[in-house]
Amino acid sequence: MSRPVVFLDRDGTIIEDKGFLGDEDGVEVLPTVADALRLLRARGYASVVVSNQSGVARGYFDDDAVRAVNAEIVQRLAGDGVAIDAWYWCPHYDEDCDCRKPAPGLVKRAVKEHGLTLAGSAVVGDRGSDVALAHAVGIPGILLPGPYPYDGPEPDLRARTLLEAAEWIVARSAVPFDPSTSSRARDTTSGQARLRVTKDG
Numbered sequence: 388m389s390r391p392v393v394f395l396d397r398d399g400t401i402i403e404d405k406g407f408l409g410d411e412d413g414v415e416v417l418p419t420v421a422d423a424l425r426l427l428r429a430r431g432y433a434s435v436v437v438s439n440q441s442g443v444a445r446g447y448f449d450d451d452a453v454r455a456v457n458a459e460i461v462q463r464l465a466g467d468g469v470a471i472d473a474w475y476w477c478p479h480y481d482e483d484c485d486c487r488k489p490a491p492g493l494v495k496r497a498v499k500e501h502g503l504t505l506a507g508s509a510v511v512g513d514r515g516s517d518v519a520l521a522h523a524v525g526i527p528g529i530l531l532p533g534p535y536p537y538d539g540p541e542p543d544l545r546a547r548t549l550l551e552a553a554e555w556i557v558a559r560s561a562v563p564f565d566p567s568t569s570s571r572a573r574d575t576t577s578g579q580a581r582l583r584v585t586k587d588g
């Protein structure tokens with residue numbers, strides 16, 4: 388069965404948006420990201436980064452710098468025992484590419500290359516282009532707080548953190564629910580109190 392996927396913006400969603408970050412020393416993973424990724428994985432979701440990196444086309448940095456920043460994020464997340472399944476970015480700017488968000492090129496590639504399904508999937512980001520991307524491929528778009536005035540379509544949810552977004556996504560999940568693993572799945576979100584209740588019951 389193909390997995391649903393949460394498409395994650397990078398800058399402002401996984402890491403602090405430093406504005407054209409081309410230096411791995413500038414990586415600051417945002418709060419709740421590790422917990423959100425853990426929850427999504429536990430509930431059967433792939434997590435895939437889709438990022439506009441026009442700093443490449445603008446000549447601020449090259450693709451290797453994008454890779455270095457991504458590799459640094461991978462390493463930080465590994466320290467928390469979590470991982471992202473795939474990384475996609477658009478290096479273009481001002482050209483007629485099909486991959487710069489809100490164009491759906493990166494999402495389509497990811498679905499094809501990783502055997503994913505859009506059913507039950509969602510996009511999370513902090514800009515209008517993220518929500519517009521979601522709507523372009525017919526899935527919910529969740530908006531996180533960002534530094535820019537919001538100019539996009541109405542999001543399906545405004546969440547304060549990535550964890551809050553992830554909780555909403557799994558709650559409306561199209562992933563078949565297996566009762567034999569339900570208490571274990573809940574443990575990851577509800578902690579020890581729920582675990583004790585489940586065992587006593």
Ligand SMILES: [Mg+2]
Pocket residue numbers: 396397398399400404512513514
């Ligand atoms: Mg962003």
Ligand SMILES: [Zn+2]
Pocket residue numbers: 477478479484485486487
């Ligand atoms: Zn592109």
